[in-house]
Amino acid sequence: MAEFDVDLFVIGGGSGGVRAARIAANYGAKVMVAEEYRMGGTCVIRGCVPKKLFVIGSHVHQEIEDAAGFGWSIGQVSFDWATLVANKDKEIARLEGAYTTNVEKSGARIVKTRAVLEDAHTIRLATGEKVTAKYILIATGGAPNHGPAVPGIEHVISSNEAFHLKELPKRIVIQGGGYIALEFAGIFAGYGSDVSVVYRGDNILRGFDEDVRKHVRTEMEKRGITIITGCTVAKIDKHGRDFTTHLSNGSSIASDQVMFAIGRHPNVRSLGLEAAGVAINPANGGIQVDGWSKTSVDNIYAVGDVTHRTNLTPVAIREGHAFADTVFGKRPVQVDHATIPTAVFSQPEVGTVGLTEEEARAQYSHVDIYKTDFRPIKATMSGRDTRVLMKLVVDGSSDRVLGCHIVGDAAAETIQAIAIAVKMKATKADFDATVALHPTAAEELVTMRTPTARHVRQAAE
Incomplete structure (x- = not known):
């Protein structure tokens, strides 16, 4: 008779938990996943994905306005919010189904209910069932934080x-x-x-x-x-x-x-962490983990936003995969949380990777800044009053590019490619040696030759 009901019990069916469950199951582990709301977690159900769909739709009216400068005459247009919401809901339901199917195809079992820790190896389900697990992974994400209560x-x-x-x-x-x-x-x-x-x-x-x-x-x-x-x-x-x-x-x-x-806070309430002996990080309120995502209890791990380390979906996925590789694949993997690209899908869009100018100046004695601010080619015809910002932060001693910051159309798409170069410790000379792709906004990243600012910290006597 097996010592435990399952090899791995995952609390949370979001991006990090699902990736860990699938990879562990592929390694042959018996896996159970508990999700009390909907499979897919914050990102798929009420975060990145529906947000990006709403952002894409919100650009349309501006595109229609800009079209006049390119010879298009567009008549009366109308917008229906209810249609947007309904179509978004259909897409989210499709993705939720895909998440569920992929987990089940891996051989893991999904239970649609709340799960609470009773001790380091026992999980109590809201259905009354108790499950024992050799390993437990907590991947319950985060929740909106309204801050101090105010009247109303x-x-x-x-x-x-x-x-x-x-x-x-x-x-x-x-x-x-x-x-x-x-x-x-x-x-x-x-x-x-x-x-x-x-x-x-x-x-x-x-x-x-x-x-x-x-x-x-x-x-x-x-x-x-x-x-x-x-x-x-x-x-x-x-x-x-x-x-x-x-x-x-x-x-x-x-x-x-x-x-x-x-802001958002780690979703740690009423999980039974104290009963299992899982410690909270006093600095950020998330579950305290080491570089392997292990908590204060040897067989319990945590990944994603519930740890409040780097709250980004791809990071949660990488952490979940690394956990499964380490524990079930016997291939120890630690996630490198340095130099992670990120985007803000504001309007205009922001894409950034690496150090800011302020961070670089605090860490390096010689920092060169290359910056350009220009009107994009589309605006020259549309007449829209908008400008693009591109900025490189460079270690003046080693010539290494420490950071890249872009504000403008497709900033996120551009920064994903630039992040590879920054992660590989590319130098400004490497950027300069790259032939520009014309006409693009991104060609500015390889054509800026003269620093717009230079900061040299004098050595203390």
Whole structure:
């Protein structure tokens, strides 16, 4: 009789958990996956995928406006929010089915219920069933965090509810200055909403390169989005179907919806972590793990946003795969969390990899900056007032490219390719030796020859 019911029990059917389950099952492990909501997790169901679909759709009106400069005369157009939501739901259901099918094809079993740890090897399902497992993987992701409660917070929606609104708000207030807040600001503005963004910091996109932050804000404001910084939402009043959002600076904004996108917290509540002896990282509130994704309990691991390390779907997938390789494939693999490319699907789009100028100057004694800000070729015909930013951060001593930052159309697609070069420690000379592809915006990355800034830190005497 087997010592345990399964070799691996995965709590969470999102990207990281599913990848770990499939790879472990392919290695011959007996695997069970518990998901209490929908297979696919945040990214597929209420995150990256539906967000990107909404972003793509929100570009259409601008494309129609720009078409006039290229000779197109387009008559009356109309938009139906309900159709967008319904078609998005169909695509998400298709992807959810694909996730389920792929897990089951691998031989793993899915149980659609909540799972809670009773001890280091025992999981209690909401159905009353108990399962014992040799190894347990926690991959429960994160959840929206509304921050400190303010009067009227019960009227606030998160990105979860934004995907299922019955109608497009004519006016919306969004609190937050990061990925989610700015992406939804662009989405709603693109579909015709009057958008106000409220952020407590001095500028949006905290942690990004300062030039990127300034450029994105300028471009968003050109598109009619109001951005209020150094301020927070103090209270929300409801009047019938309308809201009045009172700000900490004494002003107020009327709207049809109020959305908070001020961050996400690890989904660790009521998982039975204490009963199993799993420690929480006091620095970030996520499950504490080592470089192998192992928790404080030898047979329990955690991957993805629940660890609050690098909260990106591809990272969760890489961590899940590495866990399965290490534990079941007997091929030890650690995930390198350095030099990970990321994108913000704001409007304009941001793509970035490596160090910001500020980070580089703190770590290196000699930093060269190559930067260009130009009008893209499309705008010369469409007449749209918009500019592209491209920036390279270079170690002036070794000539290594430490970071690349792009704001403009297809920034994310471009940065994925550039990330390979940066990860391989390419030098500025390598970039310079690459023949430009003309006419493209990206050719600027290999044609910038003269530093726009040079920072040399004098050695202490």
